[in-house]
Amino acid sequence: MNDKLDPSADLADQLHQLLQDAPAGIGEYQLIQQLKERHCTHIPHLPLTDKLVLFRTHFLVFNALYRLRERLWGERLGFVQISPLCIQLLPYRAGSAGLSEHDPLRDYYLDLSQLSDTDEQDVQELLVSFWKRMQGGEEKRAALELFELNDSQQVLNIGLIKHRYRQLVSLHHPDRGGSTERLQSINKAMEILERYYD
Incomplete structure (x- = not known):
């Protein structure tokens, strides 16, 4: 058969x-x-x-x-x-x-x-967790783009990310003619990337 x-x-x-x-x-x-x-x-x-x-x-x-x-x-x-x-x-x-x-x-x-x-409650929690991870992936991509590391040929690690963070803070700090909004975006991006790479 x-x-x-x-x-x-x-x-x-x-x-x-x-x-x-x-x-x-x-x-x-x-x-x-x-x-x-x-x-x-x-x-x-x-x-x-x-x-x-x-x-x-x-x-x-x-x-x-x-x-x-x-x-x-x-x-x-x-x-x-x-x-x-x-x-x-x-x-x-x-x-x-x-x-x-x-x-x-x-x-x-x-x-x-x-x-x-x-059970059904567990499945609901699994789905919520899945969508949070998916959304987090979008956040991570956006943060890497802001740091201009999304197309980096180097292996990304927290040391490289922190180095880039310091460069951007120095460049965009309000005391040096940058904007507060831009600095806040850089800080937020750093928080996101620390969750993934630290």
């Missing part, structure tokens, strides 16, 4: 088949839709508009993807590159970093207590 049509096949096996059918990679949402079309019994067949349903569906798919990654890597059959925007089955390459690096996301998704212990 064809694995991708067999509802009793393990979710990791079904995902393996779908990834083989999409050599250029596929997004998480498309994977979920294809699983639903194939009447996969391992994921909830409920609208993804409910936050808890969305979380549980996402968790089950990512748990299976990480299990598949470990199995294929262990058997030297391939490597599953995992991100929400593009999940791709890659050939096995001996000697590559592969699974040797510590991956906190792997630990999270392979811990089934995360699925059973997460």
Whole structure:
């Protein structure tokens, strides 16, 4: 029987088949839709508009993807590159970093207590935290632009940022003909960058 049509096949096996059918990679949402079309019994067949349903569906798919990654890597059959925007089955390459690096996301998704212990309030907090980080990323970009470090070829660290901060303060200080508003923007940008680099 064809694995991708067999509802009793393990979710990791079904995902393996779908990834083989999409050599250029596929997004998480498309994977979920294809699983639903194939009447996969391992994921909830409920609208993804409910936050808890969305979380549980996402968790089950990512748990299976990480299990598949470990199995294929262990058997030297391939490597599953995992991100929400593009999940791709890659050939096995001996000697590559592969699974040797510590991956906190792997630990999270392979811990089934995360699925059973997460309620609607937890999901709401996860979403708020995600959007704060996204917004923070915008703040960081804006601060780096203000410091003219957004296109820097140097490795950014707190020492380099503080050096640039001192240059800008000296240049834009009101006692030296600069504006108070500009100095306040520089100080705010420094506060933001300290959160990321200190």
